[in-house]
Every structure is written in structure tokens, then in C-alpha cells.
Amino acid sequence: MTDTTKKPEELLKLDYTPPKKGWMETPVDFKKGTYCYSAPQKHQEYLGLPYPRQWQPFDADWKLPENWKQIILEGMNDRLKKYRSFRLYMDICVRCGACADKCHFFIGTGDPKNMPVLRAELLRSVYRKYFTLGGKLFGKVGGARELTEDVLKEWYYYFYQCTECRRCSVFCPYGIDTCEITMMARDLLSLVGCNVGWVIEPASNCFRTGNHLGVPPHAFKDTLDFAIDEVEDLTGVKVEASVNRKGAELLFITPSADYFASPHWYTFLGYLMLFHEIGLDYTWSAYASEGGNFGLFHSAEMMKRLNAKMYAEAKRLGVKWILGGECGHMWRVVHQYMNTINGPADFLEEPVSPITGTKFENAKATKMVHICEFTADLIKNNKLKLDPSRNDHWKMTFHDSCNPARAMGLFEEPRYIIKNVCNNFYEMPENTIKEYTFCCGSGAGLGSDENLEMRLRGGLPRANAVKYVKEKHGVNLLTCICAIDRAVLPTLLQYWVPGVEVSGLHELVGNALVMKGEKERTTDMRGTPRKQEAK
Amino acid sequence: MNAVYLVFGIIIPYAALFIFVVGLVYRIVRWASSPVPFRIPTTCGQQKSLPWIKSKKIENPYNNAGVIGRMALEVLVFRSLLRNTKTELRRGIQKLVYKDSKLLWLGAFVFHWSLLIILLRHLRLFVEPVPAFVISLQRLDGLFQIMLPTLYITDILIVLALGYLLLRRMAGAQLRYISLFSDYFAVLLLLGIALSGIFMRYIFRVDLVSVKELALGVLSFHPSIPAAGIGLAFYVHLFLVCTLFAYFPFSKLVHMAGVFLSPTRNLANNSRMRRHINPWNYPVKVHTYQEWEDEFREHMKDAGLPLEKE
Amino acid sequence: MYDKGKIIAGIVIFLILITFPIWYLTAHSQTSHVPQLQAAAGNECVESTSYMLDNHMKLLDEWRTLVVRDGNDTYVASNGQEWNISLTGTCLSCHNKAEFCDQCHTYEGVTLNCWSCHFAGY
Numbered sequence: 020m021t022d023t024t025k026k027p028e029e030l031l032k033l034d035y036t037p038p039k040k041g042w043m044e045t046p047v048d049f050k051k052g053t054y055c056y057s058a059p060q061k062h063q064e065y066l067g068l069p070y071p072r073q074w075q076p077f078d079a080d081w082k083l084p085e086n087w088k089q090i091i092l093e094g095m096n097d098r099l100k101k102y103r104s105f106r107l108y109m110d111i112c113v114r115c116g117a118c119a120d121k122c123h124f125f126i127g128t129g130d131p132k133n134m135p136v137l138r139a140e141l142l143r144s145v146y147r148k149y150f151t152l153g154g155k156l157f158g159k160v161g162g163a164r165e166l167t168e169d170v171l172k173e174w175y176y177y178f179y180q181c182t183e184c185r186r187c188s189v190f191c192p193y194g195i196d197t198c199e200i201t202m203m204a205r206d207l208l209s210l211v212g213c214n215v216g217w218v219i220e221p222a223s224n225c226f227r228t229g230n231h232l233g234v235p236p237h238a239f240k241d242t243l244d245f246a247i248d249e250v251e252d253l254t255g256v257k258v259e260a261s262v263n264r265k266g267a268e269l270l271f272i273t274p275s276a277d278y279f280a281s282p283h284w285y286t287f288l289g290y291l292m293l294f295h296e297i298g299l300d301y302t303w304s305a306y307a308s309e310g311g312n313f314g315l316f317h318s319a320e321m322m323k324r325l326n327a328k329m330y331a332e333a334k335r336l337g338v339k340w341i342l343g344g345e346c347g348h349m350w351r352v353v354h355q356y357m358n359t360i361n362g363p364a365d366f367l368e369e370p371v372s373p374i375t376g377t378k379f380e381n382a383k384a385t386k387m388v389h390i391c392e393f394t395a396d397l398i399k400n401n402k403l404k405l406d407p408s409r410n411d412h413w414k415m416t417f418h419d420s421c422n423p424a425r426a427m428g429l430f431e432e433p434r435y436i437i438k439n440v441c442n443n444f445y446e447m448p449e450n451t452i453k454e455y456t457f458c459c460g461s462g463a464g465l466g467s468d469e470n471l472e473m474r475l476r477g478g479l480p481r482a483n484a485v486k487y488v489k490e491k492h493g494v495n496l497l498t499c500i501c502a503i504d505r506a507v508l509p510t511l512l513q514y515w516v517p518g519v520e521v522s523g524l525h526e527l528v529g530n531a532l533v534m535k536g537e538k539e540r541t542t543d544m545r546g547t548p549r550k551q552e553a554k
Numbered sequence: 555m556n557a558v559y560l561v562f563g564i565i566i567p568y569a570a571l572f573i574f575v576v577g578l579v580y581r582i583v584r585w586a587s588s589p590v591p592f593r594i595p596t597t598c599g600q601q602k603s604l605p606w607i608k609s610k611k612i613e614n615p616y617n618n619a620g621v622i623g624r625m626a627l628e629v630l631v632f633r634s635l636l637r638n639t640k641t642e643l644r645r646g647i648q649k650l651v652y653k654d655s656k657l658l659w660l661g662a663f664v665f666h667w668s669l670l671i672i673l674l675r676h677l678r679l680f681v682e683p684v685p686a687f688v689i690s691l692q693r694l695d696g697l698f699q700i701m702l703p704t705l706y707i708t709d710i711l712i713v714l715a716l717g718y719l720l721l722r723r724m725a726g727a728q729l730r731y732i733s734l735f736s737d738y739f740a741v742l743l744l745l746g747i748a749l750s751g752i753f754m755r756y757i758f759r760v761d762l763v764s765v766k767e768l769a770l771g772v773l774s775f776h777p778s779i780p781a782a783g784i785g786l787a788f789y790v791h792l793f794l795v796c797t798l799f800a801y802f803p804f805s806k807l808v809h810m811a812g813v814f815l816s817p818t819r820n821l822a823n824n825s826r827m828r829r830h831i832n833p834w835n836y837p838v839k840v841h842t843y844q845e846w847e848d849e850f851r852e853h854m855k856d857a858g859l860p861l862e863k864e
Numbered sequence: 865m866y867d868k869g870k871i872i873a874g875i876v877i878f879l880i881l882i883t884f885p886i887w888y889l890t891a892h893s894q895t896s897h898v899p900q901l902q903a904a905a906g907n908e909c910v911e912s913t914s915y916m917l918d919n920h921m922k923l924l925d926e927w928r929t930l931v932v933r934d935g936n937d938t939y940v941a942s943n944g945q946e947w948n949i950s951l952t953g954t955c956l957s958c959h960n961k962a963e964f965c966d967q968c969h970t971y972e973g974v975t976l977n978c979w980s981c982h983f984a985g986y
Contacts, residue, residue, distance in 0.1 A: 033643055037731035067839065101834055103588040104817050110581070111812035114737050116729045117634075117658060120641035126650065136732050153736075153804050162734040185818075188596045192634045192662070193809055194818035196596060226841050227849075236850050237857035263860050305859065306846050319591075320838055327840040335843055335862075355594055358829045381603045381616075385826040392603050399606060426594070428601030428614040428823060435607070450639060450652040454598040454613075480641075483650045575882060579875055586871045678973030680885040682894040693975055702925055704975075759918060762972050767898055773885045774895035814874060831865055 024052075027515060030127075030476060035120070037131040043144070043164055045132075047173040049077045052472030055179050055465060058219035063212065065223045066321070070212030076175060081168070087211045088166055092149055094210045095203075099150065104199045109146045111193050112136060118187035118197070123457050124180055127476030132177050135187035135197040141173055142204050171213070178204040179215050180473060182465060183316070183348075184421035184458035201463075206318040214317065218464035221313040225325050229308040230275035236262075236305035242278050243303065250288055250295075255538035258295035260303060263336065267302035268373055270333050273344025273390075274311040274502035277523075283505050285544040286345060286523030289532075293394065293525065296534050297374045297402060301342065307332035310349040311502060315356075316464035323360040326352055329387075330361050340370040341387040345523050347420035347501030348462065350389060354427045358385040375400040389423075391432040391500060394528060398439045404533040409543065410441035412550040413496040413527070416488045417446070418481065418508070419456035420501035428454075433500055433524055440531035445492040451484035461507035474507065475514055482515030489516055498522045556779065562789045563768055564777045570796035577803025582811050591832040593825040596818040616824045625820055629813060632666075635659040661722065665715035668708040669744075671695060672751075675706070679766045680773060701756075709752050716745045736805055743798050750791040758787035899971045902963035910939065910947050910954070924951065924978065951982050 038045065054076055063071035074082050084090065099106045118135040120126060125133040132138060140162070147154025147163035154163030164170065181201040188196035208214070221231035228235050234242070240262055251257050261267065273290065277283040294301055307328040314321030333341050343353055358364065367386040370379040377396045379388045397403050417437055423429040430453050437444050451457050460477025461470075488494040497508060497519055508521045530543045542548050599610025609616065612623040627633040640655040675692050678684045696704035720741045723729050754760055764780035765788060771777045802808070814820065847854070847862055854861055880887075889895050909916055911923070927949045930936045939947045948954055959965065961984035969976060 027648075031643070031645065031648055035641075035643075036727045042731065100588055101591060103585055103590045103815065104594065106588050107585050107812055107815055107817075110585075111806065111809040111816075113806045113809055114729075114732050114734065115635075115658060115662070116726070116732060117638050119728050119732070121639075126641055126643075131728065131731050134728065134732065140732065151804075160735045162736060185596055188818050189598055190634055190637055192628070192632055193813045194596055194628075194634065194816040196594065196818045199594070199818075227846075229846065235853060236859055237853040240857045240859055265860070305854075306843050324838045324840050327838070328843075331840070331843060353826075355825050356592055358825065359592055359832050360835060362829050377604070379603070380827065381601070381824075382826045384829050387826070395607075396604055399604070425596055425598070428597035428599055428610070429603075430600045431607045432603065448652075455637075480650055483648075487649070575879070578878070582871065582875055586866060586868070590865050590867070677885065681888045681892075682897050682971065683892060684970070684973035685888070689973055689975060692973065696975075699977070702921055761917075763899060763968055766972060770889065770895050770897075774889050776895065811874075811878070815871070833865070 024471060024475070024514075030472070030479070033127075033129045035125075035129045042132060042137060042140075043159065046169045047176045049172075049176060050472075051469075053180075053470065053476075054176055054473070055215040055217055055467050055470045058214040058216045062216075062219045062223035063214060066219065066226060068212065068214065068219070069210060072212055076172070081172070081213065083168070083171070083211050083213075087171070090210050091166060091171070091207050094207045095146065095150070098203050098206065099146075102199070102203070104196065105203050108139065108195045108200055109143050109150075112139060112143070112195055114140075115192065117190045117192065118195075121187050121190050122197075123182075123184070123186070123460055123480045124473070124477045127460070127479040128473070132173075133180060135181075135191075135195075138177050138181060138197055139195070139200045141170070141177055142200055145170060171208070171211075174204050175208055175213055178208070179465060180477075182421070182458045182460065182462035182477065184462060185425040186421070186455070186458065189425060189454050202319070205316070209318055215464055215467075217467035217470075218313050218316045221311075222317060222321055222325060225309050225311075225313065229304075229306045229328065231309055231311055231313060232275045232279050234275060234279060234308065236308075239278070239303075239305040239308055246278065246284075246287055246291055250291055253288070253542075253544060254292065254534055254540065256292075256295065256534050256536055258291045260291055260294075261301075262303045262305050264302035265336050267336065268300040268339050269302075269342050270307070270336055270338040270340075271301050271303055271342045271344065272307055272310045272329060274346040274349060275309045276311075276502040276506055277344060280502075280506055282509065282520070282522055282526070282545075283502055285526035285529065286505070288544055289523070289525035289527070289529030290344065290390070292529045292532055292534060293403075296532055297397060300373065302336060302338070304332045304336065310344055310346045312349060312352045313464060315348055315352050319360075322352060322356065326357055327361050329353075329357065330364055330367075333364070334366045339368040340382075341367070342390060342393055343387050344390050345500035345502065345525060347422040347503060349422075349502075350429070351422035351426045353385065353387050357387070372396055374402050389427075389429060389432070390525065391429060391436060394525070395432040395435045398436060403528075405439055405528075405531045406533050407440050407442050407531050409530045409540065409549055410527050411443065412543070412547060413441060413522075414443040414445065414492060414494045415441060415496040415498050415522075415527075416485065416494045417444070417452075418459075418485075418497050418499040418504060419452055420499055420504055421456060421458050421462060423500060424456045425454055429500075436524060436528065437498065440527045443492075445488045445494055447484040447488050451480065457481040457484065459501075459504050459507050459511060461511075462503050466503060466507050471510075475511060478507075478511040479515065481508075482511055485512060485519055486516045489519055494519060496520050496522055498524050498527060500524050559779045559789075562793055563779050563784075564772060566796045567772055567792065568777075570799040574799040574802050578808065578811060581803055581808050582815075585812065585815050589833045590817045590821070591834060592817075593821050593823075593830040594817050595821045595823045597823050601823060615822050616827070617822055621820060621822050625814065628819055632659055632663055635662055657718070658722070661715050661718045664711050665719060665744075668712035668715060671708045672706075672712065672748075675708075679762070679769050682766075682770060703755060709748070709755075712748045713745070713752070716741055716748060720745065740801075740805060740807060743794065743801070747791065747794045747798060750787065750794055754785070754787040754791055758785055760785035760788045897971070899967035901967050902960060904958040904964070906958035909958070910941050910945075915942075921976075924955075927951070951978060952984065956984060 060071045144164045145166045153161040183198040185198045224233035277287040314325040364386045369383040457480040461474045512519045597614040599613030602609040602616040611620045615621045638655045639652040642651045677688045695706045764782045764784045767780040937949045
């Protein structure tokens with residue numbers, strides 16, 4: 020965090036009363052710390068995106084192609100024909116305002132254009148102008164406005180100020196999903212070469228090397244070996260792990276942050292320990308070495324291009340099915356899109372746990388199982404020896420990540436695991452968990468450093484709920500099943516709720532897992548001494 | 555004078571009905587002509603996964619029965635609005651508070667149900683013989699048996715609800731900020747219809763026998779203006795109703811049909827159980843394993859990673 | 865996925881519901897039905913016809929209050945003539961319930977509570 024970051028008291032000077040001037044007359048103001056930089060030209064070129072160029076949002080001239088307006092309007096027309104959600108959500112909003120104060124960015128900024136309804140109106144007003152009779156006839160009175168460069172800039176600012184978390188869609192009486200609208204807007208912006216660096220760079224890396232961080236295969240192997248050594252130091256057990264091994268029963272795919280970033284790393288160790296302990300016949304892949312999919316934050320096409328590697332690699336390696344690690348938006352793609360865009364996966368088998376024999380009926384078509392479903396099943400069938408007291412130094416709470424919550428409904432599996440691997444678990448208030456969970460504020464490609472103030476603002480509601488359980492129960496650890504959460508929540512909590520750390524769920528599983536032949540563990544994976552039992 | 559009656563009593567009603575029916579069907583067909591490429595339900599409860607974990611069959615449906623339940627709750631009792639909260643920042647303690655806020659739900663629920671009951675009650679003027687359920691509904695609605703003619707509960711409720719919805723829109727700074735002209739127009743129009751109807755019932759009374767004669771004539775496609783003549787109040791009421799019908803397909807009021815088509819609500823969360831087909835799914839440029847291995851082969855060899863091509 | 869079948873079914877249901885009055889009228893072939901009021905047996909009513917057309921329900925309501933609550937069974941009409949307040953004795957001596965009252969009330973679906981106390985079976 021830089022010194023120029025505003026103090027929490029300053030950020031909390033919030034006013035939810037909108038200004039006197041109407042929103043159509045208020046042009047966008049690119050304030051430092053509240054927007055993302057554009058995508059580097061070389062990454063745009065690598066991905067073959069249209070109109071690659073050097074420009075920045077704060078430039079007066081965005082160097083748009085000459086016929087940019089025509090491109091956007093034709094793109095809109097095309098998408099209105101391809102997505103029922105898009106046309107419908109442009110048409111049926113009644114502006115009841117139920118969504119207004121449900122968005123974490125509105126709560127954290129008070130900027131009226133962060134009310135989901137108004138965010139959608141930014142696009143809807145243009146839709147009315149060019150695609151509806153009322154808008155053509157009545158113009159501004161009919162809620163319509165011209166597409167101008169200012170409008171385009173506004174789109175860039177506010178549609179990259181939405182984390183596609185879908186919280187508003189839970190409260191909308193018609194289920195209008197701002198995520199769908201944001202996806203369309205970003206896709207349209209990309210048509211005229213307006214992309215965000217923090218989305219395009221990982222996507223380009225992933226396309227080339229197989230993962231967002233751009234880790235090449237040999238470095239991937241190195242880091243895996245390093246992790247194996249670390250597990251041995253910690254437990255005295257030498258675990259085995261293979262890369263790109265043909266004939267393994269399962270392929271395991273997790274976000275690349277797990278094997279390069281902290282605190283993800285401990286979750287990575289947890290996976291290695293768990294798979295070793297149950298004797299799982301599995302392989303990692305350096306080609307499909309990314310669970311996440313930043314293409315989702317760009318366009319349906321980019322999502323498909325990056326996601327294709329999962330099935331392709333599973334087919335090449337001849338595995339029976341795929342196991343997926345802890346990640347939020349990865350599971351949005353795997354659960355709601357993968358089989359549609361890159362299936363059918365008829366070369367795989369319907370997933371059956373090789374340890375318990377449980378058939379994962381809910382994944383029988385996509386043939387990919389969530390690690391929490393897998394581990395919960397192991398625990399339920401008594402396949403793991405767990406000592407929850409090894410996590411006694413933690414008082415923890417669980418953060419439901421947006422996508423597993425609102426695009427999947429994965430609520431009880433992680434909680435079941437938590438209750439079996441630790442003794443001190445406290446839920447955050449009801450309005451902030453499960454389907455009502457608040458986003459970390461940095462998802463959907465907004466996690467860049469230059470956007471820090473906006474991220475801190477967006478993360479306020481989440482942090483505030485953490486603060487509540489910290490003050491009430493002394494919570495000192497927030498556990499979650501999302502790699503973006505693990506990357507951004509430490510900064511967020513350090514700012515709003517110092518003293519609460521962040522972990523993945525399988526880090527706690529690894530801590531609690533009693534392994535055959537292990538030496539006595541005096542610390543947890545992080546080197547923190549275990550809480551001594553009072554005798 | 556006859557020509558005026560002809561226009562307001564026969565021509566405009568026919569035109570309005572025609573625009574309403576054709577317009578609404580057109581809107582539905584237009585939505586329907588765009589496919590639902592992806593299965594994107596918003597899940598509001600535990601998914602169906604392991605057999606020993608209880609799933610929420612309606613909030614997160616995995617089959618058609620669940621979807622029907624979810625949609626029925628949305629359409630009939632406005633389930634999602636029942637979740638509504640109001641966010642407040644308590645600055646002194648720097649705490650965000652989410653207070654229950656069910657007034658919007660109440661206003662919406664009371665308005666929509668009153669409107670439906672009032673519409674059904676009006677059937678007594680549109681059909682002959684009057685069906686028994688209309689009589690029962692009317693009796694129930696006039697349960698209090700006060701005033702002459704009997705006061706209907708829904709008449710009062712619809713005015714109160716619309717009044718609340720209008721005031722809410724004007725009084726709340728956030729809502730005023732997002733409101734368009736059309737948002738006020740729709741509420742005012744409905745309020746005008748309700749009030750003109752009530753005035754007609756109690757103050758500017760009209761001859762209902764002639765009203766029904768006109769209605770039956772129009773609906774049986776043998777329209778004629780009743781000889782006895784009907785009061786001006788009736789024509790005001792009828793014109794406002796016609797305005798609503800004609801305006802309906804061009805406005806946000808199409809949410810009446812649209813709510814049934816919303817993919818975040820009307821799809822089962824079963825995309826890992828059954829493959830959802832996207833009709834426009836097209837091949838994209840991918841980075842194949844071969845291309846990838848070609849780039850990293852030497853390094854992989856050094857690291858001892860298996861290769862397809864040595 | 866288009867869900868064509870479901871949407872067409874939805875549109876058909878909508879059309880059936882919205883055109884319900886038309887089907888119903890056709891089925892009952894009552895479209896030209898208008899109330900046929902039998903001429904009253906007597907010479908004059910308590911008040912003028914046009915007044916009665918608009919206000920008979922108010923008058924009857926007033927009569928009920930006068931008799932039941934105030935114990936007064938004499939009504940003085942606007943022309944000064946006195947009438948005995950009685951639905952069955954005065955009104956029904958000229959008018960027939962089925963041929964007169966019910967004609968409009970049934971046609972308009974008006975529900976009244978006269979007959980929950982009074983008997984009109986003469």
C-alpha cells in the first residue's frame with residue numbers, strides 16, 4: 020500500500036445522497052486510484068484483439084477507430100440477437116430501486132452510477148436511443164441518449180467498477196443480472212480496443228504458457244518440487260506429485276496463484292498432503308495449469324479460448340475425470356459454461372471418488388468435481404484422520420466467494436469441512452454470507468494496484484462484516500475458497516480490519532490432517548506455533 | 555356528437571386492445587428469438603450435490619418442479635423483493651447495518667394483487683351471464699358492507715399502494731435520481747384510472763346497463779353506442795384504460811411477460827448434470843498442446859517432463 | 865436454447881385469458897341480452913322514475929334505517945305524499961322481484977342483501 024492511500028476515516032466520509040445534477044449531464048471523472056490502466060499493446064496483439072494501441076483512460080484522446088460508433092452499435096445489435104438476457108434486461112427494469120444499495124461499490128463510494136440500476140442505465144440509455152421506438156421518438160424524456168465518446172468513457176469507468184458478483188440479481192424482482200450487462204459492455208468496449216491491463220495480461224499469459232502468471236512448464240515443475248520439499252520439512256512425509264502424466268486417474272486443476280502467491284501457497288501444500296494421504300492417482304498439468312479464467316472478464320469468446328485447455332488436456336492425458344481446486348470465477352466457468360462452450364466431454368467418465376466410491380451425480384455431464392465436494396465426501400466417509408485442535412490458534416470465519424455462492428450454491432460443503440478441521444468457527448452476520456455474501460471488491464479483473472482506492476471502497480462491506488466477528492468473537496482468520504480473494508483480501512483486511520489473516524480452506528485441512536508416518540508438528544504450515552493445550 | 559362517442563367508445567378501445575395484444579406478443583416473440591446461450595441461474599441456496607447435504611429445491615432448483623416453484627413464488631408473491639434490506643452506515647461506530655425493508659414489497663404486492671382482483675371484478679360488465687366466481691370475488695372484496703354502493707377493499711388498497719409507490723419515488727433522493735419520466739407516467743396513469751373509476755362509482759354515476767351494453771357489443775364485434783348514453787366520467791375512465799393498454803407494450807410494463815423469461819430465475823441449476831446447448835457456439839482460436847510443447851520443448855526436456863514429440 | 869414450446873404455450877395461455885370474454889360470450893350467445901323490465905302494476909312510484917333509477921338503493925337504505933333503527937314507518941315523498949315504508953308491502957305490490965329487480969341486478973352482477981331478510985315469494 021502506498022503512502023498516498025487515504026486513511027479509513029477519509030474513505031468513510033460517505034454520502035449516499037445523489038447530486039442535484041442529473042446523471043446524464045455528469046461526465047465521468049477518472050480519479051487517481053479508482054480505475055484500471057489499459058492493456059499493454061503487446062498482449063492485445065498476442066491475443067489478436069482488434070485495434071491494439073497505446074492509450075490510457077486519463078488521456079483526452081483514446082485513439083478510437085474512426086468508425087467506433089458504428090462498431091459499437093453493430094456489436095450491440097449482434098449481442099441483442101445472441102443473448103436473450105441482454106435484450107430482456109434492457110427492456111424490463113422498472114427502476115424500483117431494490118438493487119440500489121446492494122452493490123458493494125455503491126456502499127463504498129456513494130457514487131449513484133454504482134447503483135446497479137444506474138450502471139445498467141448507462142447502457143440502456145443507448146439501447147433506447149438506437150433500438151427502441153420510444154427512445155427514438157422521445158429522446159431524453161424517454162430515457163435515451165446519444166452514444167458519444169463521453170458515454171464510452173463512462174462505460175469503461177463503471178463497467179470496470181463492477182465485479183460481476185451478482186449480488187444485485189438476488190434482490191431484483193426479475194432477476195436482472197448486472198453481471199450479464201457488464202459482460203456485454205466489456206465485450207463491446209473490447210471491439211474498439213478498450214481493454215483493461217489486469218484482464219488482458221493474465222489472459223494473454225494464460226493463452227501462451229497455460230496460466231495467468233505466465234509460469235512456463237519447467238518453472239512449474241520446480242515450484243512443485245519445492246512444495247514437495249516443504250511438505251517433507253513440515254511433516255517428515257515425502258509426498259509424490261506428477262506433471263503431465265498420462266494414464267493418471269484424475270487431472271487436478273487449480274488457479275496458478277496457488278503455487279506462486281501467498282497465502283495461496285499453504286493451500287497448495289494442503290492439496291499435496293491430502294492427495295498423498297488418500298493415495299490419489301492424479302496428475303498436475305503444466306499446459307492446463309490454470310483453473311481461473313480471466314477471459315470471463317473480457318468476453319465469452321476469450322473465456323472459451325482459455326477454457327478449452329482443460330478438456331483438451333484431460334483428453335490428451337486420458338484421465339477419467341477432472342478435479343478442480345478452490346477458486347471463485349473458475350467455478351463460474353466450469354459450472355455454468357464449460358460443458359456448453361467446450362463440451363461434450365464424452366471422452367471422460369462420470370466422476371466417481373476412487374477413495375469412497377461415491378458417484379458425483381451432480382457433475383455427471385461436465386465431469387468436473389469441486390475439491391470441497393470431494394473432500395466433504397472423504398470426511399463424511401471417515402477416510403481422513405483429522406485433528407482439529409491443530410487449528411486452535413485460529414478463530415475463523417468463512418467468506419462465501421461470489422461465484423460459488425450465487426452461480427453454484429456451494430454453501431454447506433465448505434462449512435462441513437471447516438467444522439471438521441477446526442474448533443473455532445464463527446459466521447459473519449446473515450445479510451453478508453451465503454447468497455447475500457459481499458464481494459472482495461477486486462474480482463472480475465479489477466485487482467490492480469492503480470485501482471487500490473476503489474478496491475478498498477468496494478471491499479468495505481465485506482471488511483465491515485469481518486470487523487463485526489473480530490470484535491464479537493476475536494476472529495483472527497478469514498478462510499475462503501477463491502484465489503482472487505486470497506490475493507486481495509489480505510490487503511483489504513490489513514486496511515480495514517488489521518489483525519485478521521486470510522487462508523484457503525485446504526490449508527486448514529492440511530494442518531488438521533494426521534498423516535501416516537508423520538513427525539510431530541510443532542507449527543502450522545505458516546510456521547506459527549500451535550496453541551499449547553492448557554494442562 | 556355521435557362521432558365523438560364512436561371514437562372514444564368504439565374506435566379507441568378496439569385500437570388499444572389491438573395494440574396491447576399484438577404489441578405484447580411481438581415483444582415476447584422478439585425476446586424469444588434471441589436464444590439463451592448459457593445456463594445462468596442466480597443460485598440463492600444450497601446446490602444439489604452430495605446426497606447427505608440438504609439442497610434448497612426452490613431457491614436453487616435442479617429440476618423443472620423446482621423451477622416452477624421458484625417462478626411461482628416470484629410471480630405470485632414477489633419472492634425476491636421480500637429479501638430487501640436497507641443499507642445504512644452508522645458513522646459513529648463505523649458500522650454498516652442492513653435493516654429489513656419490506657415496504658416496497660408490500661406496496662408492490664398490494665398494488666398488483668388489487669389490480670388483478672379489480673380486473674376480474676370488471677368481468678361482470680364484460681360477460682353475460684356473470685360467472686359465479688366473479689360474484690364471489692366481488693362479495694369477498696366488499697366484505698365490510700359499508701357505504702352505498704358497497705366499498706371494495708381493493709379500491710382503497712390500490713390507491714394507497716399507488717400513492718405510496720409514487721411518493722416513494724418522489725421522496726427518496728436515490729430513487730428520484732434514477733427515475734425517468736416514464737416511471738412517473740406509469741404510476742400516474744394507473745392512479746388516474748383507479749381514481750376515475752372510484753369517482754364514477756360514488757359521485758359521477760353512470761348507467762351501468764348502458765356500459766355493459768357497449769362492452770358486450772364491442773366484445774362480440776357488433777359495436778354500437780347505447781341509445782341511453784353514458785356519462786362523461788365513463789369515457790374519461792375508458793380513455794385512461796385505453797391509454798394504459800396502448801402504452802403497455804412500449805414501456806417497462808412489459809415486465810409482466812418478461813419476468814417469465816428471465817434466465818437467472820427460470821433455469822434449473824443443473825449445468826454440470828446436463829449439457830446446455832448454445833445454438834451459436836462457434837469454434838475459436840485456441841493455443842493447442844502441440845503449439846505449446848513446440849515453444850517449451852527444450853526446457854521441458856531439461857526439467858524431465860514427459861513430451862509428445864522428442 | 866430457445867424454449868420455443870414453452871414460450872408458444874405461454875403466449876397461447878395469455879391469448880386465451882385475454883380473450884376470455886369473447887369465448888365466454890360466444891359460448892353463451894348472450895351478446896345482445898339486455899334487461900327486460902316488466903312494467904309496474906301500479907300508477908305511480910314513491911318518487912320519479914329518473915330519481916328511482918339513480919337512487920333506489922339509497923332510498924331503500926334510508927327506509928331501513930327509518931323503520932329498523934328509528935321506528936318510523938312513514939315516508940314523506942318529495943311531492944308530500946305519505947307512503948308506508950315497506951319493501952314487500954309497498955315496493956313489491958307494484959314490482960315483481962324476478963321480472964323487475966333481478967333483471968338489472970343479475971345482468972350487472974350486483975349483489976344485494978335485501979333478500980337475506982325479506983321474502984319476495986308472493
